[in-house]
Amino acid sequence: MNYARFLTAVSAARKPSPIRILTELQQRSPPSLISLAGGAPNPNTFPFQSASIKVKNGQTVSFDEAAMKRALQYSASNGIPELLTWMKNLQKNLHNPPTASYTSENGQMDMCVTTGSQEGLCKVFEMLVNPGDNVLLDAPTYSGTLAALQPLGCNLINVPSDQHGMIPAALKEVLSRWDPSEVHKPGSTAPKVLYTIPNGGNPTGASMTTQRKKEVYELARQYDMLIIEDDPYYFLQFDKPWAPTFLSMDVDGRIIRTDSFSKILSSGLRIGFVTGPKPLVDRVVLHIQASTMHTSTFTQLMVSQLLHSWGQEGFLQHIDRYVTGCTAICALTGLTAEWHSPSAGMFLWIKLKGIADTQQLIMQKALEKEVLLVPGGVFMINSSDPCPYVRAAFSLSTPEQIDEAFRRLSSLIKEAL
Amino acid sequence: MNYARFLTAVSAARKPSPIRILTELQQRSPPSLISLAGGAPNPNTFPFQSASIKVKNGQTVSFDEAAMKRALQYSASNGIPELLTWMKNLQKNLHNPPTASYTSENGQMDMCVTTGSQEGLCKVFEMLVNPGDNVLLDAPTYSGTLAALQPLGCNLINVPSDQHGMIPAALKEVLSRWDPSEVHKPGSTAPKVLYTIPNGGNPTGASMTTQRKKEVYELARQYDMLIIEDDPYYFLQFDKPWAPTFLSMDVDGRIIRTDSFSKILSSGLRIGFVTGPKPLVDRVVLHIQASTMHTSTFTQPLLQRCMKQSLSSHRVIEFYRGQRDAMISSADKWLKDVAEWHSPSAGMFLWIKLKGIADTQQLIMQKALEKEVLLVPGGVFMINSSDPCPYVRAAFSLSTPEQIDEAFRRLSSLIKEAL
Numbered sequence: 052m053n054y055a056r057f058l059t060a061v062s063a064a065r066k067p068s069p070i071r072i073l074t075e076l077q078q079r080s081p082p083s084l085i086s087l088a089g090g091a092p093n094p095n096t097f098p099f100q101s102a103s104i105k106v107k108n109g110q111t112v113s114f115d116e117a118a119m120k121r122a123l124q125y126s127a128s129n130g131i132p133e134l135l136t137w138m139k140n141l142q143k144n145l146h147n148p149p150t151a152s153y154t155s156e157n158g159q160m161d162m163c164v165t166t167g168s169q170e171g172l173c174k175v176f177e178m179l180v181n182p183g184d185n186v187l188l189d190a191p192t193y194s195g196t197l198a199a200l201q202p203l204g205c206n207l208i209n210v211p212s213d214q215h216g217m218i219p220a221a222l223k224e225v226l227s228r229w230d231p232s233e234v235h236k237p238g239s240t241a242p243k244v245l246y247t248i249p250n251g252g253n254p255t256g257a258s259m260t261t262q263r264k265k266e267v268y269e270l271a272r273q274y275d276m277l278i279i280e281d282d283p284y285y286f287l288q289f290d291k292p293w294a295p296t297f298l299s300m301d302v303d304g305r306i307i308r309t310d311s312f313s314k315i316l317s318s319g320l321r322i323g324f325v326t327g328p329k330p331l332v333d334r335v336v337l338h339i340q341a342s343t344m345h346t347s348t349f350t351q352l353m354v355s356q357l358l359h360s361w362g363q364e365g366f367l368q369h370i371d372r373y374v375t376g377c378t379a380i381c382a383l384t385g386l387t388a389e390w391h392s393p394s395a396g397m398f399l400w401i402k403l404k405g406i407a408d409t410q411q412l413i414m415q416k417a418l419e420k421e422v423l424l425v426p427g428g429v430f431m432i433n434s435s436d437p438c439p440y441v442r443a444a445f446s447l448s449t450p451e452q453i454d455e456a457f458r459r460l461s462s463l464i465k466e467a468l
Numbered sequence: 469m470n471y472a473r474f475l476t477a478v479s480a481a482r483k484p485s486p487i488r489i490l491t492e493l494q495q496r497s498p499p500s501l502i503s504l505a506g507g508a509p510n511p512n513t514f515p516f517q518s519a520s521i522k523v524k525n526g527q528t529v530s531f532d533e534a535a536m537k538r539a540l541q542y543s544a545s546n547g548i549p550e551l552l553t554w555m556k557n558l559q560k561n562l563h564n565p566p567t568a569s570y571t572s573e574n575g576q577m578d579m580c581v582t583t584g585s586q587e588g589l590c591k592v593f594e595m596l597v598n599p600g601d602n603v604l605l606d607a608p609t610y611s612g613t614l615a616a617l618q619p620l621g622c623n624l625i626n627v628p629s630d631q632h633g634m635i636p637a638a639l640k641e642v643l644s645r646w647d648p649s650e651v652h653k654p655g656s657t658a659p660k661v662l663y664t665i666p667n668g669g670n671p672t673g674a675s676m677t678t679q680r681k682k683e684v685y686e687l688a689r690q691y692d693m694l695i696i697e698d699d700p701y702y703f704l705q706f707d708k709p710w711a712p713t714f715l716s717m718d719v720d721g722r723i724i725r726t727d728s729f730s731k732i733l734s735s736g737l738r739i740g741f742v743t744g745p746k747p748l749v750d751r752v753v754l755h756i757q758a759s760t761m762h763t764s765t766f767t768q769p770l771l772q773r774c775m776k777q778s779l780s781s782h783r784v785i786e787f788y789r790g791q792r793d794a795m796i797s798s799a800d801k802w803l804k805d806v807a808e809w810h811s812p813s814a815g816m817f818l819w820i821k822l823k824g825i826a827d828t829q830q831l832i833m834q835k836a837l838e839k840e841v842l843l844v845p846g847g848v849f850m851i852n853s854s855d856p857c858p859y860v861r862a863a864f865s866l867s868t869p870e871q872i873d874e875a876f877r878r879l880s881s882l883i884k885e886a887l
Binding site for chain 1: 477478479481482483485486487490493494497498500501502503504505506507508509510511513514515516517518519520521522523524525538539540541542543583584586587590591599611612615616618619620621670730731732733734735736737738754757758759760761762763764765766767770774777778783784787788791816817837840841842843844848853861862863864865866867871872874875878
């Protein structure tokens with residue numbers, strides 16, 4: 052694949068740090084070499100000495116003095132090696148990506164650690180999207196994605212979707228505006244980027260079927276588009292077997308995937324991953340090198356030690372334990388509303404019958420009734436379009452609170468009609 | 469000040485998260501309100517339970533179960549409130565910024581936490597710099613800044629400097645190309661941004677005098693420029709009293725300052741701060757909201773509990789001062805005939821000019837390895853890295869005095885052979 056055609060000018064202009072080359076030289080040299088080259092501070096002057104983190108299963112993650120010094124010092128921009136290795140093995144086991152065995156120019160699977168998968172997403176968008184570009188996505192979608200994309204001045208084109216995610220026939224229709232044989236011509240306005248959340252979408256809770264993914268992939272091949280597979284709820288799928296991912300069918304090296312540990316390990320630590328073709332991951336890493344420099348070494352070591360002690364099996368067991376707790380919510384009766392039960396994630400997307408726009412209802416009346424939900428408009432490409440939906444999260448409230456909340460919502464709707 | 473004229477189109481287009489408004493509503497409501505609005509995961513499912521971090525002075529920083537739950541959950545994009553409050557008080561104490569008492573539109577001092585001060589710098593550049601813009605800085609400068617700026621397609625204009633930093637007369641000369649009364653005209657190419665590292669510059673070790681800062685500030689006023697004061701070695705100044713900062717003289721609200729704890733608390737934790745006029749800090753926070761979302765909620769309290777002590781301890785400064793003295797002493801011993809340098813009053817670097825060598829790139833990349841000594845060829849800190857440069861940068865942070873001495877012996881031998 053020709054990856055250069057996807058890059059913005061800014062991304063293409065990024066260069067590796069020349070000092071990094073010196074670090075590599077040092078690492079390849081005998082210990083008798085004395086380097087006064089590295090600009091790192093002396094970790095002996097840092098006040099933290101050691102750490103002990105208790106894990107719920109009785110284990111402990113420990114940093115002795117040597118580990119602590121490492122945890123407090125600069126590290127590689129793409130991530131610490133042992134965490135990257137663990138994650139690459141996980142990806143190979145879960146998705147068996149065709150690209151794992153490719154050469155670099157052909158899109159060899161590569162990975163980097165990011166400060167939350169949102170940092171990865173933002174840097175991927177900033178790598179690919181120019182003002183005026185057409186970008187495809189299925190709205191309603193995650194408001195954080197809209198916040199990252201909209202300022203870039205692109206033209207967000209909606210692809211219709213339903214409870215099974217993006218509709219391939221609708222995508223085909225949207226794309227029919229362009230001639231596939233002309234997408235590489237200079238000045239072509241054909242979209243180069245398609246974004247979707249394939250499992251437990253935020254806010255819709257929708258999950259794509261394997262068949263639909265295959266059809267969408269085929270269309271991406273025809274029009275030579277990259278697909279951004281944003282999958283933070285992948286590990287929150289309620290039923291086995293888990294759906295095959297775009298990454299698992301990526302014979303061309305056109306999938307950039309973001310994974311998150313925010314929903315299963317910690318949201319506040321800020322740790323996520325980008326998986327994609329090496330030429331593109333390299334660009335993201337160069338941007339990281341100039342901004343955050345790397346995700347906190349301390350955080351990576353903490354998570355890495357935990358993951359190594361669990362192994363992949365222990366990791367998947369932890370997920371099982373968490374996920375079985377979440378399925379209780381969907382017994383909604385008496386609500387004058389429609390919804391589809393999500394098979395993954397944390398959200399229920401509810402259409403209120405007879406209400407054209409939920410914005411006013413929520414922002415004014417709901418407070419009086421002491422119940423808060425998110426008005427659906429915030430997830431639309433155009434947030435001022437009237438939207439009859441609300442998003443309810445089932446992550447934080449008890450079943451009793453959820454029940455009471457829906458009773459209040461039901462009363463609210465009835466009064467409004 | 470009119471801050472809107474400084475923003476790129478992308479920065480100006482950023483909008484606050486609509487969901488954030490719901491969070492604020494929830495916080496203002498009685499506990500009987502039930503919210504199904506927040507999209508946060510349930511922290512009871514996270515595997516980490518508690519933490520205990522030993523500090524070298526004998527203390528322990530502990531996270532009990534409740535503190536750990538908070539540390540593992542999403543938090544505000546501008547930083548956790550107690551850390552921000554602490555830092556704002558620190559800035560007021562150290563710099564007494566005039567802007568601390570201004571209204572928001574007039575550039576009230578505001579702050580945010582960033583994932584390293586480099587994240588702050590990068591987001592400030594991305595907020596302000598359009599392709600084709602003229603940006604002023606004094607090269608040689610920090611290579612990370614060049615890496616963040618160059619891809620933005622701006623035109624980096626060098627302002628000459630010496631061992632006391634940027635030279636105001638030289639800045640005046642550079643600026644004389646433009647008419648100060650025309651800088652606000654549409655299509656004006658006058659620079660809007662000036663960047664400098666005022667203490668212990670990387671790589672030069674230069675520190676600006678107060679007088680020079682005042683003159684540079686005056687020129688920034690004349691041409692209505694913003695000054696980015698990048699000050700990661702502020703806390704590594706070897707002599708007291710510490711120099712007044714640009715922030716301390718900022719009557720207009722045109723200073724954006726980045727502070728770092730990388731050199732005194734931890735580089736790997738990734739924590740830094742932006743201080744500046746609220747309208748500009750707000751833009752940076754909106755970008756953070758769309759990218760990292762916030763600096764790790766675990767890291768922030770960890771750092772905060774150690775900060776007060778670290779800042780009042782002299783041990784770190786004593787260590788680096790001792791290291792500097794050792795390096796200068798070895799330089800005097802081995803390099804007197806073959807090189808020139810100025811002793812730095814802050815930071816971690818010595819900037820050495822090798823006499824009779826036009827360009828150190830080859831010398832280092834080929835010969836130095838044979839002699840088993842590594843230093844950074846000065847070209848990497850230049851706006852144009854392929855220009856010949858007779859300097860090398862030596863760090864005195866990590867090596868022992870014995871290693872430094874041996875390294876300079878090897879360097880001396882290397883230079884003599886090359887001549």
